[in-house]
Amino acid sequence: MTPELIEPGLWRIPLPMPSGPAFVNVYLARSEDGWILIDTGFGVPGVLDELAAGLAYAGIAPADLRQILLTHVHPDHGGNAPQLAAMSGAPIRLHPADAELLEWILRPGSAARMGERLLAAGAEPDKVAESVEACARLFALFPPLDGALPLVPGESFETVLGPLEVIHTPGHSPGHVCFHLQDRRVLISGDTVLDGIFPNVGVVDGHDCFGEFLDTLGRLQTVPEPRILPSHGLPFEGLHAWCARTNAEALKRLRRVGKLRDEGLTAAAITRRLWDRDLRPFDLQLAITTVLAQILHLDRSATEQPREQLRIS
Numbered sequence: 001m002t003p004e005l006i007e008p009g010l011w012r013i014p015l016p017m018p019s020g021p022a023f024v025n026v027y028l029a030r031s032e033d034g035w036i037l038i039d040t041g042f043g044v045p046g047v048l049d050e051l052a053a054g055l056a057y058a059g060i061a062p063a064d065l066r067q068i069l070l071t072h073v074h075p076d077h078g079g080n081a082p083q084l085a086a087m088s089g090a091p092i093r094l095h096p097a098d099a100e101l102l103e104w105i106l107r108p109g110s111a112a113r114m115g116e117r118l119l120a121a122g123a124e125p126d127k128v129a130e131s132v133e134a135c136a137r138l139f140a141l142f143p144p145l146d147g148a149l150p151l152v153p154g155e156s157f158e159t160v161l162g163p164l165e166v167i168h169t170p171g172h173s174p175g176h177v178c179f180h181l182q183d184r185r186v187l188i189s190g191d192t193v194l195d196g197i198f199p200n201v202g203v204v205d206g207h208d209c210f211g212e213f214l215d216t217l218g219r220l221q222t223v224p225e226p227r228i229l230p231s232h233g234l235p236f237e238g239l240h241a242w243c244a245r246t247n248a249e250a251l252k253r254l255r256r257v258g259k260l261r262d263e264g265l266t267a268a269a270i271t272r273r274l275w276d277r278d279l280r281p282f283d284l285q286l287a288i289t290t291v292l293a294q295i296l297h298l299d300r301s302a303t304e305q306p307r308e309q310l311r312i313s
């Protein structure tokens with residue numbers, strides 16, 4: 001996997017993933033006195049070496065890093081942040097809502113708490129036990145990010161390509177952000193905007209993640225049509241069409257889940273109906289929590305105004 005010079009002062013470095021998508025991209029934007037790194041790859045053996053090799057290919061030393069910015073806290077994005085911060089002295093920056101999510105995940109018993117959520121959703125106990133094990137394995141890969149500084153929506157980092165602006169895009173995670181190089185019409189989109197993939201939107205305490213995701217789609221439609229640099233897959237174009245398609249798909253999913261819920265099905269039964277095949281333990285957890293997120297949003301919307309109809313035409 002060879003690094004790509006997107007344009008002078010902006011690099012994409014693809015890094016291997018142990019499972020799931022084929023690779024995860026990290027990006028580097030040049031500042032006056034060094035480089036800003038966006039995301040850090042999975043914290044599993046070998047990936048940090050690949051990143052070091054990618055940096056060397058681009059002529060960048062770890063000591064040149066001035067900021068380590070995270071689109072969100074998932075381990076394929078923040079995995080190597082502590083090591084890179086130690087190597088460079090650069091601060092790690094993350095949206096506070098994802099710092100809170102990380103705290104929840106790193107608190108002892110988080111996989112068991114996820115299991116309770118699945119049982120309450122009507123999942124079979126033996127499947128839940130397998131999912132809890134899979135969650136515990138994944139949760140162990142989340143890096144502690146003690147001392148990370150907050151990313152503030154609307155703040156900008158100076159680069160040689162103009163300001164790099166932080167846009168809060170919750171849904172996939174409550175503190176997900178995209179980075180907008182407005183002068184170059186480039187959007188570094190994390191896991192929020194992926195080519196041909198509906199982002200996973202699950203459940204996080206205190207959030208209506210699905211509703212937040214619908215709001216995010218509306219917010220992204222106000223960004224002047226950019227080149228999209230995603231975390232997984234290759235750069236692509238067509239943000240506004242992507243938002244419209246994804247919004248239509250989101251509303252279709254909500255209607256389908258709402259109809260099945262009205263028939264009296266539990267979230268686990270709805271998941272079985274929608275997927276109609278055996279899911280691996282971790283995927284089962286993702287599928288059930290996706291359905292739960294939609295039910296939670298439907299319940300909230302029922303007690304408020306019908307927000308999703310108001311949001312996007």
Ligand SMILES: [Zn+2]
Pocket residue numbers: 072074172191
């Ligand atoms: Zn993610």
Ligand SMILES: [Zn+2]
Pocket residue numbers: 024074076077191231232
């Ligand atoms: Zn990812």
